[in-house]
Amino acid sequence: MIAGLSIRPAGTSAPQAVDRLTLVAGEGIDGDRHRDPVSPRQLLLASQATYADLALAPHALRENILFDMPIDDLPSGTVLQIGAEAQVRLMFVCEACGRLDLHGARLGARIGARRGVLARVVRGGVIRIGDTVRGIGQLLPAWSIDWHERVRQVIDAMPLETVIDYALLARLAGIQTTYCRAFPRLLASLGPAYAARAIAARAISPLPRWDGCGLFDAVTPMPTPACAPPAVPPVGSA
Structure with missing residues (x-):
């Protein structure tokens, strides 16, 4: 389940808590400074367990979506269904950075691979606090953490x-x-x-420059029918 949502509008640095977000397929969060169709870092997903284990202040991880269950162990390429409409694709674990030390001594070193998971929007829609979340399978190619x-x-x-x-x-x-x-x-x-x-940008080449078109393209996964078991267990299940 979604436990919290936040957005960072253009010109701001601190996350702003909200009760809903509008996800735009292939682009990110409507109104967020990180909305970018060519980025694998459109969303940051984090877990309440990390906050509890490390006694962190709210928004210390600067996540967009906070889950009430662990998600760090889900493989890259997993697609999550959020609420009735939206789907997001897990890309790779977010690296720890020095800014985390503002929220605790050596937090950047202590947090390891638990900063959260970066994701892209596969299917858009409005998501709200309290929406259910379930994994529908590792349906898309994995991306390396390296x-x-x-x-x-x-x-x-x-x-x-x-x-x-x-x-x-x-x-x-x-x-x-x-x-x-x-x-x-x-x-x-x-x-x-x-x-x-x-x-380099100023280098001359006789070859055309690629704009990244198609790199993240994939057929949008369809929701798992209600009469069929999910492709993977619901997120957070044993």
Whole structure:
């Protein structure tokens, strides 16, 4: 069940508690600063158990959706049905950052892989506090928690005879643009087939630049019929 919801409108940094959110398929939360069709980080999902175990203040994890059950162990690619309409796709665990230390001594180090899970909106709809949540299966491709592997995944998905700007590659892989400075060495280590696929924004190339179109495309999973057992147990079940 959804225990809490929050949004960060453009121009704000602190999460604002709300009683409902409108999810937009393929884009994120309507009115949220992180709404981005080419990002795997459209939503942050967290668990009340993490707050209880670490004695955290409300919104310390800066999540958009707070669940009353653990979700950290669900595999990437799992689709969650939220309420009657919305579906979200789990992408990868959110990395801990130094900002967490503002909410507790060495919290960034202590929290490990329990910061929460990043997700994309598969099917839009309005979600509310108290809505039920259930897993309907690992229906979509998994994404790695390792950002190096995500960069490889993005390039592997590119159409042949195209290149991609470093900044867009970072967005698609779900990392900050400051990581772009590491791309030349990383791509060189992957081999020539990768080294030539990503370029700086001002670099000249005879090949068209890929815009990321289709990377996250998938047939929208249909809700599990009421007469059939769910594809995976309800979230939080033993």
